[in-house]
Amino acid sequence: MEAVEIEAWCKRKQLAYGHAVVLSDVDPDVTDAVLLSALSQVKVFGKSEIVDRCLDVASKTQLVLIKTSTDLRNQTAPDVVGLPGEAGPWPAHVLTAPAENDEFQSKLMSFLNAEGKTLTDVGGLLQPSPLDVNTALIHAISSLVDKCNTTSVDSQSYRKLRMFSGVKPTPNGEEEYDAWAEQTTHLLDEWQCSDNIKKQRIVESLKGPAADIVRFLRVQQPTATSYDYMQVLETAFGTTESASDLLVKFRHTYQNVGEKLSTYLLRLDKLLHCIFRKGGVALSDMNRLRMEQVVRGALQQDMIALRLRMTHKLREPPSFSELLKEVREEEDMLQSRNDSKNPVMSQSVTPVSKSAPEQEVDPEVAKLKKELSVMKAEMLSLKAATIASHPDTQISQPEVPTKPPYKRNATPQRSGYQEDKPGIFCYRCGEDGHFKRECEGEENLLKVNKRLIKLTKKSGNYRGVQ
Template structure:
């Protein structure tokens, strides 16, 4: 009744396609992607198989609806007979008489006078109604975009080369680094087994490639890694690696964060070989860092000795150390800058200027005077020596 209220009427099919249909389509495509990853097939092949299955399902659905329609018509004809036989029973006629009355003209006239029941035709759906062109267009565009994205991602993914040579070339990764990259690739569910095998083979150089050549391309990535672990992995057992970890100390001039990184690498290797339980990693890492770090000021500032009961993770401890190191570097640079900005004291430098144009006659007169003085000193020294000598002789000749 309010004239200010306006009602917008829309078709239910359009609203459903925009809102609910889009979310259902995305969910359905995600499920198809997961199925393709598990089966190892391409997403396009799986989509074609599903579309053909949908077409067959539509045909079978239409056939089933036609059969149900025919059965409904037959059942309606059968249910009409008791209605015809029900009227003579009101006059007290026996069932035998009822069958006879059915063949007489009067009941037929009564049946013709009753209005026929309306026949309800069930709705039929065509293939266009079930799978409209708008949804088909969305599905095709989504498939094309995802295929291009996946292909570009796979092309960009590349593992660093590893050969196993000693000494290790500068452009290659060591075995532990290469192994961690391969583990990440194996955990990627978007890659098939064939793609993972191809990436491993492309990253290996001789002599590492010669080690796995007898397995052939039919082997799984796990088979390749087991053989490479035997050839290039650590041969020490877990206990020896744990002892090596506990003997790792901070080197001279090494930052605490760098020392912590070395401890983490050694500890991970010991855990991988079974030398330590994974739940004890944080506790042992903090304990060894407090034991092997020589910077007592840093340990006191961060109060790491008090965190043994609830040790931080490697990431948290590394963040603490890098923050403290950065604070110390900033303070040191600020101190140097402050001392360099102070004014230096004035220092006087005395300089003597000598005239180079001195005459030769003046130099010769100075030399003559010096020689004369030296001669006088010699004569005086000789006279003194004679007096001392005569005095000593008189003492020796005394009475």
């Protein structure tokens, strides 16, 4: 490494030339402890410190930049540094600042002598004029202006607290005590103003019995602080349960059936903050207690709670906002997954409804088929009513064909068969004396429809066998 490069290295590390030493040919395996041990044996260096290392590409070794506690410009430094028989030796390069200042001073003195002046005369010219403003005074004024601007911005951005009176039931436009106290306690820590302004803002949000209690406190204790105001309001309107009772209640708060885990988490956190205001739990333990109760009190079949039970011991307890965000994201993911199943089910039914229009038929034939199906349904209902009202006929009906002996031996004719059983005709061709399964003729739905209509009008209110 050239001297120019070493000087640039010192400038990058903001190291003075008089306190810089560069060791070359250092093996990369040599540790800082070995180097410091070798440097400590050179008393000229004083207390040494390793600033940086870089690789010498040519020799495949390292260059080490050392910072010494002594100024080496007027000292005699050794050429090599090392531990005899153990490590080294490594060449030591000491850099000294160029003597430009000495040359400038000699030139300046020769010039002043030629002009008949001294350094005192030059010092008078370099003194600031009386019109120059003190820099410290400028900084003080600037800091004061910044403080004033900060106070004014805080006053302008202030929004009044919500009203609280302590009346039961809570009137419209007012807050319950727990919600009001939670908000006020948080803002008391955030407001960057005096305690008198904090007390004024608390009084502005009170009316009725709550304002009377604070007014009584101011009379009895004129030096009361804003936190004293909150303490007396907590005594008057807060829960009468102690911190230990609230902690037991917190331990026995469980998730209801049908309740989301995020809603259960909000209920737990509200109760946990009540315990915190009572001094029953430290701020550093709130995340741990919240997670333990969520794992213990959530429903066994809740999928999100099941995952929390499996992973809560593998990491630090998250904060309330982190846990609520994680739970809500998983709830939305499960909800979207359930919603995506409904369109799939509806799409599977859609082709069935679309297949009907593909079969193009004659409108007249479709109308007749529809009327035929209605007639069949009416016939079945009439038959069922007959069997229900006359159970004996169900037994005698199979014996009807065997009663007239002369018909069994007679020549089978469809006309005679029609006279015995007027309701029997073919549902395919409309002719009498045979069934549809025995028909060999052409289909005539118009005739079948007319026969069914005529049969329905003729039977009227059919009451079975009389």
